[in-house]
Amino acid sequence: MNGYYPVMLQLRGERCVIIGGGRIAERKAIGLMEAGADTVILVSPRITARLQELVACGSLQWNCRTYEPEDATDARLLFAATDDSGLNRRIADDGRRAGALVNTVDGDAGRGFLNPSVVRRGDLLIAVSATGASPALSARIKRELERQYGEEYGYSVEQLRRLRDYVKADVSEPGERETLLRLAAEEVPIRDHADMEPKAWVERLRAKRPLD
Numbered sequence: 544m545n546g547y548y549p550v551m552l553q554l555r556g557e558r559c560v561i562i563g564g565g566r567i568a569e570r571k572a573i574g575l576m577e578a579g580a581d582t583v584i585l586v587s588p589r590i591t592a593r594l595q596e597l598v599a600c601g602s603l604q605w606n607c608r609t610y611e612p613e614d615a616t617d618a619r620l621l622f623a624a625t626d627d628s629g630l631n632r633r634i635a636d637d638g639r640r641a642g643a644l645v646n647t648v649d650g651d652a653g654r655g656f657l658n659p660s661v662v663r664r665g666d667l668l669i670a671v672s673a674t675g676a677s678p679a680l681s682a683r684i685k686r687e688l689e690r691q692y693g694e695e696y697g698y699s700v701e702q703l704r705r706l707r708d709y710v711k712a713d714v715s716e717p718g719e720r721e722t723l724l725r726l727a728a729e730e731v732p733i734r735d736h737a738d739m740e741p742k743a744w745v746e747r748l749r750a751k752r753p754l755d
Protein backbone atom coordinates (compact mmCIF):
# COMPACT_ATOMS: atom_id res chain seq x y z
CA MET A 544 0.00 0.00 0.00
CA ASN A 545 1.57 3.31 -1.01
CA GLY A 546 -0.46 5.51 1.32
CA TYR A 547 -2.45 7.46 -1.28
CA TYR A 548 -6.21 7.81 -0.84
CA PRO A 549 -8.36 9.43 -3.54
CA VAL A 550 -11.00 12.01 -2.59
CA MET A 551 -13.07 14.64 -4.43
CA LEU A 552 -12.66 17.98 -2.68
CA GLN A 553 -15.27 20.74 -2.89
CA LEU A 554 -13.23 23.93 -3.30
CA ARG A 555 -15.92 26.63 -3.44
CA GLY A 556 -15.08 29.21 -0.79
CA GLU A 557 -11.79 27.50 0.12
CA ARG A 558 -8.52 29.42 0.04
CA CYS A 559 -6.08 27.96 -2.51
CA VAL A 560 -2.57 29.44 -2.55
CA ILE A 561 0.02 28.82 -5.26
CA ILE A 562 3.63 29.84 -4.67
CA GLY A 563 5.35 30.36 -8.05
CA GLY A 564 4.08 31.66 -11.36
CA GLY A 565 5.72 29.53 -14.05
CA ARG A 566 4.42 26.92 -16.48
CA ILE A 567 3.59 24.43 -13.75
CA ALA A 568 1.94 26.98 -11.45
CA GLU A 569 -0.16 27.98 -14.48
CA ARG A 570 -1.32 24.36 -14.96
CA LYS A 571 -2.23 24.09 -11.27
CA ALA A 572 -4.14 27.42 -11.37
CA ILE A 573 -6.14 26.39 -14.45
CA GLY A 574 -6.94 23.03 -12.85
CA LEU A 575 -8.28 24.80 -9.76
CA MET A 576 -10.42 27.12 -11.86
CA GLU A 577 -11.81 24.22 -13.89
CA ALA A 578 -12.86 22.74 -10.54
CA GLY A 579 -14.74 25.92 -9.64
CA ALA A 580 -12.32 27.21 -7.00
CA ASP A 581 -13.19 30.86 -6.38
CA THR A 582 -10.37 31.94 -4.08
CA VAL A 583 -7.05 31.34 -5.81
CA ILE A 584 -4.05 33.40 -4.77
CA LEU A 585 -0.71 33.47 -6.57
CA VAL A 586 2.48 34.55 -4.85
CA SER A 587 5.39 35.11 -7.21
CA PRO A 588 7.55 37.98 -8.43
CA ARG A 589 6.94 36.83 -12.03
CA ILE A 590 3.98 35.08 -13.65
CA THR A 591 3.28 33.75 -17.16
CA ALA A 592 1.35 35.75 -19.77
CA ARG A 593 -1.67 33.41 -19.41
CA LEU A 594 -1.70 33.91 -15.64
CA GLN A 595 -1.51 37.69 -16.19
CA GLU A 596 -4.63 37.45 -18.36
CA LEU A 597 -6.45 35.50 -15.64
CA VAL A 598 -5.42 38.10 -13.06
CA ALA A 599 -6.59 40.90 -15.37
CA CYS A 600 -10.06 39.36 -15.74
CA GLY A 601 -10.40 38.94 -11.99
CA SER A 602 -10.22 35.13 -11.82
CA LEU A 603 -7.07 35.07 -9.69
CA GLN A 604 -5.43 37.29 -7.10
CA TRP A 605 -1.71 37.96 -7.54
CA ASN A 606 0.69 39.03 -4.81
CA CYS A 607 3.69 40.18 -6.81
CA ARG A 608 6.54 39.32 -4.42
CA THR A 609 8.58 36.41 -3.10
CA TYR A 610 7.17 33.87 -0.63
CA GLU A 611 6.72 34.70 3.05
CA PRO A 612 5.75 32.08 5.65
CA GLU A 613 2.47 33.96 6.35
CA ASP A 614 1.33 32.93 2.86
CA ALA A 615 0.79 29.42 4.21
CA THR A 616 -1.55 30.60 6.98
CA ASP A 617 -5.24 29.87 6.36
CA ALA A 618 -4.59 28.08 3.06
CA ARG A 619 -6.77 24.99 2.58
CA LEU A 620 -4.65 23.88 -0.39
CA LEU A 621 -1.09 25.11 -0.78
CA PHE A 622 1.02 24.52 -3.90
CA ALA A 623 4.82 24.75 -3.61
CA ALA A 624 5.39 25.41 -7.33
CA THR A 625 8.64 27.35 -7.53
CA ASP A 626 11.77 26.19 -9.37
CA ASP A 627 13.73 26.13 -6.08
CA SER A 628 13.40 22.71 -4.43
CA GLY A 629 14.82 23.85 -1.07
CA LEU A 630 12.23 26.62 -0.96
CA ASN A 631 9.47 24.23 -2.04
CA ARG A 632 10.36 21.99 0.92
CA ARG A 633 10.19 24.96 3.35
CA ILE A 634 6.84 26.03 1.90
CA ALA A 635 5.55 22.48 2.35
CA ASP A 636 6.71 22.37 5.99
CA ASP A 637 5.10 25.75 6.74
CA GLY A 638 1.88 24.61 5.09
CA ARG A 639 1.67 21.37 7.01
CA ARG A 640 2.30 23.18 10.29
CA ALA A 641 -0.54 25.55 9.39
CA GLY A 642 -2.86 22.61 8.62
CA ALA A 643 -2.97 22.98 4.83
CA LEU A 644 -2.99 20.14 2.33
CA VAL A 645 0.24 20.63 0.36
CA ASN A 646 1.25 19.80 -3.19
CA THR A 647 4.96 19.95 -4.01
CA VAL A 648 5.61 20.03 -7.75
CA ASP A 649 9.15 18.73 -7.73
CA GLY A 650 8.77 15.23 -6.42
CA ASP A 651 8.96 15.64 -2.63
CA ALA A 652 5.52 14.08 -2.52
CA GLY A 653 5.84 11.80 0.50
CA ARG A 654 3.49 13.74 2.78
CA GLY A 655 1.07 15.78 0.73
CA PHE A 656 -1.35 15.42 -2.14
CA LEU A 657 -0.68 14.79 -5.82
CA ASN A 658 -2.68 16.09 -8.74
CA PRO A 659 -4.18 13.37 -10.90
CA SER A 660 -4.76 13.68 -14.62
CA VAL A 661 -8.40 14.63 -15.11
CA VAL A 662 -11.18 14.09 -17.68
CA ARG A 663 -14.27 16.25 -17.09
CA ARG A 664 -17.58 15.57 -18.82
CA GLY A 665 -20.04 17.79 -17.00
CA ASP A 666 -20.50 16.24 -13.57
CA LEU A 667 -18.58 13.13 -14.54
CA LEU A 668 -15.03 13.47 -13.29
CA ILE A 669 -12.46 10.77 -14.03
CA ALA A 670 -9.11 11.10 -12.29
CA VAL A 671 -6.01 8.99 -12.97
CA SER A 672 -2.83 8.81 -10.95
CA ALA A 673 0.34 6.77 -11.12
CA THR A 674 1.13 8.34 -7.70
CA GLY A 675 4.36 9.89 -8.92
CA ALA A 676 5.73 6.83 -10.74
CA SER A 677 4.83 8.19 -14.17
CA PRO A 678 2.93 11.43 -14.83
CA ALA A 679 3.38 10.66 -18.54
CA LEU A 680 1.44 7.39 -18.13
CA SER A 681 -1.36 9.22 -16.28
CA ALA A 682 -1.58 11.72 -19.15
CA ARG A 683 -1.65 8.89 -21.72
CA ILE A 684 -4.42 7.01 -19.91
CA LYS A 685 -6.35 10.30 -19.66
CA ARG A 686 -6.16 10.70 -23.45
CA GLU A 687 -7.43 7.14 -23.89
CA LEU A 688 -10.33 7.81 -21.49
CA GLU A 689 -11.15 11.05 -23.33
CA ARG A 690 -11.75 8.99 -26.46
CA GLN A 691 -13.76 6.35 -24.61
CA TYR A 692 -15.93 8.81 -22.63
CA GLY A 693 -16.89 11.59 -25.07
CA GLU A 694 -18.76 14.85 -24.54
CA GLU A 695 -22.10 12.99 -24.72
CA TYR A 696 -21.45 11.79 -21.15
CA GLY A 697 -21.92 15.35 -19.87
CA TYR A 698 -25.56 15.36 -21.02
CA SER A 699 -26.07 11.76 -19.91
CA VAL A 700 -24.88 12.40 -16.36
CA GLU A 701 -27.09 15.48 -16.12
CA GLN A 702 -30.08 13.30 -17.07
CA LEU A 703 -29.05 10.55 -14.64
CA ARG A 704 -28.95 13.10 -11.84
CA ARG A 705 -32.47 14.32 -12.70
CA LEU A 706 -33.70 10.74 -12.86
CA ARG A 707 -32.10 9.91 -9.52
CA ASP A 708 -33.69 12.92 -7.81
CA TYR A 709 -37.06 11.83 -9.20
CA VAL A 710 -36.59 8.20 -8.18
CA LYS A 711 -35.42 9.14 -4.68
CA ALA A 712 -38.56 11.21 -4.19
CA ASP A 713 -40.99 8.85 -5.92
CA VAL A 714 -39.92 5.24 -5.48
CA SER A 715 -40.10 4.23 -1.84
CA GLU A 716 -38.86 0.65 -2.09
CA PRO A 717 -35.02 0.65 -1.84
CA GLY A 718 -34.54 -2.52 -3.92
CA GLU A 719 -36.61 -1.13 -6.77
CA ARG A 720 -34.81 2.23 -6.62
CA GLU A 721 -31.47 0.48 -6.90
CA THR A 722 -32.59 -1.70 -9.83
CA LEU A 723 -33.99 1.27 -11.74
CA LEU A 724 -30.88 3.40 -11.21
CA ARG A 725 -28.57 0.56 -12.22
CA LEU A 726 -30.56 -0.09 -15.40
CA ALA A 727 -30.50 3.64 -16.21
CA ALA A 728 -26.72 3.80 -15.75
CA GLU A 729 -26.42 0.89 -18.22
CA GLU A 730 -28.30 2.93 -20.86
CA VAL A 731 -25.86 5.82 -21.08
CA PRO A 732 -24.50 7.46 -23.16
CA ILE A 733 -27.76 8.83 -24.54
CA ARG A 734 -28.21 11.18 -27.49
CA ASP A 735 -28.69 14.76 -26.39
CA HIS A 736 -31.98 15.14 -28.25
CA ALA A 737 -33.47 12.03 -26.64
CA ASP A 738 -36.41 12.75 -24.35
CA MET A 739 -35.24 11.67 -20.93
CA GLU A 740 -38.15 13.06 -18.98
CA PRO A 741 -37.75 11.17 -15.64
CA LYS A 742 -41.33 9.88 -15.30
CA ALA A 743 -41.40 8.40 -18.82
CA TRP A 744 -37.87 7.03 -18.41
CA VAL A 745 -38.87 5.22 -15.20
CA GLU A 746 -41.84 3.70 -17.00
CA ARG A 747 -39.60 2.43 -19.80
CA LEU A 748 -37.15 1.03 -17.25
CA ARG A 749 -39.92 -0.70 -15.32
CA ALA A 750 -41.07 -2.38 -18.52
CA LYS A 751 -37.62 -3.85 -19.13
CA ARG A 752 -36.74 -4.59 -15.48
CA PRO A 753 -35.68 -8.23 -15.01
CA LEU A 754 -38.17 -10.24 -12.97
CA ASP A 755 -36.75 -11.12 -9.58
Ligand SMILES: C[C@@]1(CC(=O)O)c2cc3[nH]c(cc4nc(cc5[nH]c(cc(n2)[C@H]1CCC(=O)O)[C@@](C)(CC(=O)O)[C@@H]5CCC(=O)O)C(CC(=O)O)=C4CCC(=O)O)c(CCC(=O)O)c3CC(=O)O
Pocket residue numbers: 570571574646647648649650651652656657658659660661671672673674675676677678679680681682685
Ligand atom coordinates in the same frame (compact mmCIF):
# COMPACT_ATOMS: atom_id res chain seq x y z
C1 LIG B 1 4.22 13.80 -8.27
C2 LIG B 1 3.46 14.84 -9.11
C3 LIG B 1 3.20 16.01 -8.18
C4 LIG B 1 2.16 16.99 -8.68
O1 LIG B 1 2.53 17.88 -9.43
O2 LIG B 1 1.00 16.84 -8.26
C5 LIG B 1 4.23 15.26 -10.33
C6 LIG B 1 5.59 15.50 -10.35
C7 LIG B 1 6.41 15.67 -11.46
N1 LIG B 1 5.98 15.72 -12.77
C8 LIG B 1 7.06 15.75 -13.61
C9 LIG B 1 7.02 15.69 -15.02
C10 LIG B 1 5.88 15.64 -15.82
N2 LIG B 1 4.60 15.94 -15.41
C11 LIG B 1 3.75 15.81 -16.45
C12 LIG B 1 2.34 16.03 -16.40
C13 LIG B 1 1.56 16.05 -15.27
N3 LIG B 1 1.99 15.86 -13.97
C14 LIG B 1 0.95 15.66 -13.14
C15 LIG B 1 1.04 15.27 -11.81
C16 LIG B 1 2.18 15.00 -11.08
N4 LIG B 1 3.43 15.38 -11.41
C17 LIG B 1 2.14 14.31 -9.76
C18 LIG B 1 2.20 12.79 -10.00
C19 LIG B 1 1.01 12.25 -10.75
C20 LIG B 1 1.18 10.86 -11.34
O3 LIG B 1 2.24 10.23 -11.30
O4 LIG B 1 0.15 10.38 -11.86
C21 LIG B 1 -0.36 15.75 -13.87
C22 LIG B 1 -0.93 14.32 -13.94
C23 LIG B 1 -1.43 16.62 -13.23
C24 LIG B 1 -1.07 18.08 -13.02
O5 LIG B 1 0.07 18.48 -12.86
O6 LIG B 1 -2.04 18.83 -12.97
C25 LIG B 1 0.09 16.29 -15.27
C26 LIG B 1 -0.67 15.65 -16.46
C27 LIG B 1 -1.44 16.69 -17.17
C28 LIG B 1 -2.38 16.06 -18.16
O7 LIG B 1 -3.43 15.59 -17.74
O8 LIG B 1 -2.08 16.10 -19.37
C29 LIG B 1 4.48 15.39 -17.59
C30 LIG B 1 3.86 15.03 -18.95
C31 LIG B 1 3.40 16.21 -19.72
O9 LIG B 1 3.72 17.36 -19.38
O10 LIG B 1 2.75 15.93 -20.76
C32 LIG B 1 5.84 15.31 -17.22
C33 LIG B 1 7.04 14.85 -18.08
C34 LIG B 1 7.04 13.32 -18.22
C35 LIG B 1 7.22 12.54 -16.92
O11 LIG B 1 8.07 12.91 -16.10
O12 LIG B 1 6.49 11.53 -16.75
C36 LIG B 1 8.23 15.81 -12.81
C37 LIG B 1 9.63 15.80 -13.35
C38 LIG B 1 10.14 17.22 -13.66
C39 LIG B 1 11.57 17.14 -14.13
O13 LIG B 1 11.89 16.33 -14.99
O14 LIG B 1 12.35 17.92 -13.54
C40 LIG B 1 7.82 15.79 -11.48
C41 LIG B 1 8.70 15.85 -10.26
C42 LIG B 1 9.17 14.47 -9.87
O15 LIG B 1 8.44 13.50 -10.02
O16 LIG B 1 10.30 14.38 -9.40
Ligand SMILES: NC(=O)C1=CN([C@@H]2O[C@H](COP(=O)(O)OP(=O)(O)OC[C@H]3O[C@@H](n4cnc5c(N)ncnc54)[C@H](O)[C@@H]3O)[C@@H](O)[C@H]2O)C=CC1
Pocket residue numbers: 562563564565566567568586587588589590591608609610624625626627630647648649678
Ligand atom coordinates in the same frame (compact mmCIF):
# COMPACT_ATOMS: atom_id res chain seq x y z
N1 LIG C 1 4.50 18.60 -11.23
C1 LIG C 1 4.73 18.59 -12.51
O1 LIG C 1 3.91 18.16 -13.29
C2 LIG C 1 6.04 19.10 -13.03
C3 LIG C 1 6.90 19.70 -12.15
N2 LIG C 1 8.07 20.23 -12.58
C4 LIG C 1 8.85 20.92 -11.53
O2 LIG C 1 8.23 22.21 -11.37
C5 LIG C 1 9.22 23.20 -11.14
C6 LIG C 1 8.70 24.54 -11.68
O3 LIG C 1 8.62 24.44 -13.08
P1 LIG C 1 8.20 25.67 -14.01
O4 LIG C 1 6.90 26.19 -13.56
O5 LIG C 1 8.34 25.21 -15.41
O6 LIG C 1 9.37 26.72 -13.62
P2 LIG C 1 9.51 28.24 -14.02
O7 LIG C 1 10.97 28.57 -13.94
O8 LIG C 1 8.73 28.54 -15.25
O9 LIG C 1 8.77 29.01 -12.83
C7 LIG C 1 9.27 29.14 -11.55
C8 LIG C 1 8.45 30.18 -10.84
O10 LIG C 1 8.81 30.25 -9.46
C9 LIG C 1 8.82 31.61 -9.08
N3 LIG C 1 9.65 31.79 -7.88
C10 LIG C 1 10.97 31.59 -7.75
N4 LIG C 1 11.37 31.92 -6.50
C11 LIG C 1 10.25 32.34 -5.83
C12 LIG C 1 10.02 32.81 -4.50
N5 LIG C 1 11.01 32.94 -3.60
N6 LIG C 1 8.75 33.13 -4.15
C13 LIG C 1 7.74 33.02 -5.06
N7 LIG C 1 7.91 32.57 -6.32
C14 LIG C 1 9.17 32.25 -6.70
C15 LIG C 1 9.38 32.35 -10.29
O11 LIG C 1 9.04 33.71 -10.26
C16 LIG C 1 8.65 31.59 -11.42
O12 LIG C 1 7.38 32.20 -11.64
C17 LIG C 1 10.44 22.67 -11.88
O13 LIG C 1 11.59 23.12 -11.21
C18 LIG C 1 10.30 21.16 -11.82
O14 LIG C 1 10.99 20.68 -10.68
C19 LIG C 1 8.40 20.21 -13.90
C20 LIG C 1 7.60 19.60 -14.84
C21 LIG C 1 6.35 18.98 -14.45
